[in-house]
Amino acid sequence: MQFQQLQYFVAVAETRHFTRAAELVHVAQPSLSQQIKALERELGADLFRRARGNITLTDAGEALLPLARRILADTETARHEVQEVAQLRGGRVRLGATPSLCTGLLPDVLRAFHDRYPGVRLLIEEGGSHDLVRELARGALDLALVVLPLPTPSPALTTVELLREDLVVVSSPDATRPGRGRGTVRIADLEGERLVMFRHGYDLRELTVAACRAEGFEPAFAVEGGEMDAVLGFVRAGLGVAVVPRMVAARSGHGLRVTPLARPGLHRAIALAHRSDVAPPRAARELQRMLLER
Numbered sequence: 001m002q003f004q005q006l007q008y009f010v011a012v013a014e015t016r017h018f019t020r021a022a023e024l025v026h027v028a029q030p031s032l033s034q035q036i037k038a039l040e041r042e043l044g045a046d047l048f049r050r051a052r053g054n055i056t057l058t059d060a061g062e063a064l065l066p067l068a069r070r071i072l073a074d075t076e077t078a079r080h081e082v083q084e085v086a087q088l089r090g091g092r093v094r095l096g097a098t099p100s101l102c103t104g105l106l107p108d109v110l111r112a113f114h115d116r117y118p119g120v121r122l123l124i125e126e127g128g129s130h131d132l133v134r135e136l137a138r139g140a141l142d143l144a145l146v147v148l149p150l151p152t153p154s155p156a157l158t159t160v161e162l163l164r165e166d167l168v169v170v171s172s173p174d175a176t177r178p179g180r181g182r183g184t185v186r187i188a189d190l191e192g193e194r195l196v197m198f199r200h201g202y203d204l205r206e207l208t209v210a211a212c213r214a215e216g217f218e219p220a221f222a223v224e225g226g227e228m229d230a231v232l233g234f235v236r237a238g239l240g241v242a243v244v245p246r247m248v249a250a251r252s253g254h255g256l257r258v259t260p261l262a263r264p265g266l267h268r269a270i271a272l273a274h275r276s277d278v279a280p281p282r283a284a285r286e287l288q289r290m291l292l293e294r
Contacts, residue, residue, distance in 0.1 A: 003075060005039040006068040008032050009047060013065050016055045066138060073139030080281060091283040092121040096132040096144035098203060099228040101270065104247030105145070105163075109294055113287050120283045128201040133157065136275055142284035145291075147203040148269040159271040162291060166246045167207070167266040170256045172238040177257065184262040188215045194222035194240035196231050203268070208243045211266055232256065 011021035012032070022029040040047050045060035057065065080092055097106055102124065110122060125135065129146040136144050137156055148161065169185045171178050178193055179185035190212055197219070198205040212219040222240035228248065235242050236255040243266065249258045272291055274280050280288060 001039065001042055002035075003071075005035050006071055008035050009039060009061075009064065010068050010072060012036060012048065012055065013057055013061065013068075018055065070137075070139045074278060077139065077142070077278070077281060088117045088283055088286060089119040091119075091281060092123060093281070093284045093287050094123045094125070094140065094142045095284075095287065096125045096127060096135055096141045096146075098128060098132070098145065098147060099126045100204065100245050100248050101145045102126055103228055104245055104251055105270070107251075109287075109291055113290055117283065117286065129203055130201060133273070136273060139275070139278070142274065142280045143288055144273045146271055146273050148271045150273075156276055157273050158276045159273045160292065162270045162272050164267055164269050167204075167243050167261060167268065168246050168249050169241055169259045169261060170232070170235050170244055170249050171241040171259065172236055173255070173257045175238050175241075175257075178241050178259055179262075182262075183259070185259050186262045187211050187266070188217075190219060190241075190243075191215070191217040193220075195219050195224075196226070196234045196240040196242040197221045197224035198231055199225045199227065204243065204245075207266060207268060 007025055008021065008027070011024045012018055015021045015024060018033055018036075019029050022032040025032065036047065043060065043064070046058050047061035047064060049056045049058055095106075106124075110124075113120070114122065125132070125141060127135070129150060132141065132144040132146055133150055133154060135141045137154060145162070146159070148159065150157070150159070169178055169190075179189045195208070197208070209219060223234055226234060228244070231242050231244070232248075232252050234240070243261075245268070246258075249256065272288060274284075274288070279285070
């Protein structure tokens with residue numbers, strides 16, 4: 001099995017077309033087809049069902065695809081690791097983080113990292129913890145900032161808790177103060193509020209809804225489906241209130257009223273995760289150190 005064969009296989013699997021796949025990997029279509037057939041002979045199984053205008057994966061192809069993607073991603077990581085020059089004057093870091101952490105935690109750390117290592121490219125992917133864990137597992141990310149506990153615990157990942165953060169309630173200064181005018185808001189007080197709610201898959205959505213249900217009520221949504229910036233904008237416009245991390249509220253406080261949650265409140269644990277079976281590249285290890293020492 002050759003690296004090039006896996007590269008051609010993934011190209012066909014993603015384009016579902018031999019000619020377009022050949023164009024994607026810059027090789028003649030007959031050569032690509034021959035390499036795919038050679039790979040199928042070596043594996044002893046057909047990888048594609050071939051019909052005019054309709055290329056689909058067989059069961060064997062479906063089984064091979066995630067493994068091939070991981071091998072290609074690991075090979076690319078190895079290439080970048082070897083090509084890194086002395087004193088981190090080159091290289092890259094692929095970092096995943098939830099949108100709230102991109103807004104609250106990362107800007108200062110990434111600025112310090114960039115100031116120290118301006119030649120290192122920073123590639124940031126925003127997503128929910130579930131998506132980031134999947135991207136880590138397939139080798140598409142070097143590091144990820146995720147919310148604990150993980151949606152699906154994975155023995156293939158190493159996690160180190162980075163911080164614990166309080167959640168607060170944000171509202172429009174022009175609206176009635178939530179919590180009946182008190183200095184804090186109880187979860188039970190949210191029963192009488194219209195919530196601006198994040199999209200499905202957002203860790204904050206699951207946490208907030210679970211807390212409301214634990215108090216015996218189903219939260220009412222004024223609007224739902226937004227990312228962090230959209231949610232904060234809707235709150236500023238007076239559409240409702242939202243539960244967000246304190247760090248995000250502090251950075252986005254203009255035009256927002258911030259009210260703490262009454263004890264015991266709501267909290268979340270943030271962890272730095274990477275694959276257990278592959279050491280992060282040198283530049284990623286340096287960013288990891290800066291995050292842990294922040």
